[in-house]
Amino acid sequence: MKIRPNWPSSGWAWTRLALPLLIVLAVxxxxxxxxxxxxxxxxxxxxxxxxxxxxxxxxxIAVGVAAIGTEALLTDGxxxxxxxxxxxxxxLIVIVGxxxxxxxxxxxxxxxxxxxxxxxxxADVKGHALLRPIPSQVGPVRLSAQYTSASSQAHVGxxxxxxxxxxxxxxxxxxxAEGKGLxxxxxxxxxxxxxxxxxxxxxxxxxxxxxxxAALRYDLxxxxxxxxxxxxxxxDCSELTMLNCGHPQPLLIGQQGPELLGPAESGLxxxxxxxxxxxxxxxxxxxxxxxxxxxxxxxxNEARDETGTFFPLTECVSIRNRPDPESLLDLLSxxxxxxxxxxxxxxxxxxxxxxxxxxxxxxxxxxxxxFQGEELRHRLAHTARELHSRAxxxxxxxxxxxxLARRPSSTDYAAEIKxxxxxxxxAEQMAKRWEQRPRSYxxxxx
Numbered sequence: 001m002k003i004r005p006n007w008p009s010s011g012w013a014w015t016r017l018a019l020p021l022l023i024v025l026a027v028x029x030x031x032x033x034x035x036x037x038x039x040x041x042x043x044x045x046x047x048x049x050x051x052x053x054x055x056x057x058x059x060x061i062a063v064g065v066a067a068i069g070t071e072a073l074l075t076d077g078x079x080x081x082x083x084x085x086x087x088x089x090x091x092l093i094v095i096v097g098x099x100x101x102x103x104x105x106x107x108x109x110x111x112x113x114x115x116x117x118x119x120x121x122x123a124d125v126k127g128h129a130l131l132r133p134i135p136s137q138v139g140p141v142r143l144s145a146q147y148t149s150a151s152s153q154a155h156v157g158x159x160x161x162x163x164x165x166x167x168x169x170x171x172x173x174x175x176x177a178e179g180k181g182l183x184x185x186x187x188x189x190x191x192x193x194x195x196x197x198x199x200x201x202x203x204x205x206x207x208x209x210x211x212x213x214a215a216l217r218y219d220l221x222x223x224x225x226x227x228x229x230x231x232x233x234x235x236d237c238s239e240l241t242m243l244n245c246g247h248p249q250p251l252l253i254g255q256q257g258p259e260l261l262g263p264a265e266s267g268l269x270x271x272x273x274x275x276x277x278x279x280x281x282x283x284x285x286x287x288x289x290x291x292x293x294x295x296x297x298x299x300x301n302e303a304r305d306e307t308g309t310f311f312p313l314t315e316c317v318s319i320r321n322r323p324d325p326e327s328l329l330d331l332l333s334x335x336x337x338x339x340x341x342x343x344x345x346x347x348x349x350x351x352x353x354x355x356x357x358x359x360x361x362x363x364x365x366x367x368x369x370x371f372q373g374e375e376l377r378h379r380l381a382h383t384a385r386e387l388h389s390r391a392x393x394x395x396x397x398x399x400x401x402x403x404l405a406r407r408p409s410s411t412d413y414a415a416e417i418k419x420x421x422x423x424x425x426x427a428e429q430m431a432k433r434w435e436q437r438p439r440s441y442x443x444x445x446x
Contacts, residue, residue, distance in 0.1 A: 064099025158184025
């Protein structure tokens with residue numbers, strides 16, 4: 001068992017660690033002034049108990065030794081003819097017993113703290129893998145996101161957001177999985193994974209929503225669903241198309257003041273689309289430079305103060321003052337925390353997009369063609385790599401079946417294996433061709 005001291009790094013921590021020694025000093029002074037016969041010596045056992053609660057095993061041992069040494073000084077070294085020798089023996093036994101128990105307890109506590117720290121570090125890594133950082137800029141569009149968990153010990157929950165740059169334009173999602181804990185996290189992870197895949201392959205936002213629902217079909221239990229808003233920025237960044245699936249309305253922070261976007265009665269949440277999928281109708285708005293759009297979860301608009309009043313989103317100072325979009329989310333989060341007296345009852349996800357004034361919304365026709373060609377080339381290369389991987393998986397499967405057969409029919413497997421190996425080689429060559437950058441692009445301006 002290897003024990004390392006963990007010395008404090010702040011003044012307050014040093015003050016706390018001085019408390020056990022101050023207890024020893026106080027008991028010693030009181031015993032010296034009051035004299036024997038007042039039963040003060042057993043109080044020295046309090047010091048190692050406090051040390052075990054505040055620090056580790058080494059410090060607890062040191063305080064226990066200090067308590068025993070103080071008792072020895074006050075009783076002339078435990079002489080047998082001392083008039084209070086019975087009380088002295090009892091005090092010594094108590095101090096040694098409390099010190100020993102304190103050493104064991106502090107060691108076990110430190111070990112649990114280390115294990116908890118490791119678990120939190122792993123949870124942080126998984127949280128970042130689940131809620132990936134969004135790009136800060138896609139073309140002329142700038143993005144910013146923030147996630148605040150209702151639990152001080154958690155960094156990710158059932159709220160979700162993602163941004164994907166596709167050949168058709170930037171696509172976004174923000175949502176809130178019904179419920180709490182791991183089931184909500186699992187639903188959010190499934191929805192984000194499905195969105196990242198469908199955003200590249202589906203032409204319409206309704207198709208993206210359908211693919212997410214298909215992925216959630218076997219994961220959702222009874223009365224489980226996800227509210228979400230899917231959005232798409234047009235290629236020239238002049239329009240914003242949104243599909244609301246039972247989620248709070250996005251907020252346009254325009255020149256004329258904040259404005260909630262879309263109809264107040266939104267479509268059904270994801271997971272309930274089979275009931276009435278045709279209720280979800282996308283809507284498109286013109287989008288001007290210098291007018292940020294805020295997407296959020298109900299942890300923002302349903303935050304309450306001590307009287308139970310909802311947070312006034314469209315009237316709050318952070319929105320009305322139209323600050324720099326770079327700092328808007330921080331200011332808004334601070335205002336919500338102050339409004340709720342730092343007592344959060346729900347997670348809050350914020351996603352802000354804006355186009356700075358003066359940013360060019362659309363490049364040259366050559367630049368657009370190059371971007372679309374590059375996007376298509378990457379998708380084809382990825383598909384070829386997937387075919388190559390699946391082909392070799394099939395080869396391994398056939399080889400395994402051939403080994404199990406061990407009869408003349410295994411020659412049939414050999415022929416099939418050769419065909420799949422040839423297909424895998426062709427897929428690999430195809431992927432290499434698509435991964436090579438065409439020379440005709442090198443000299444073209446963006």
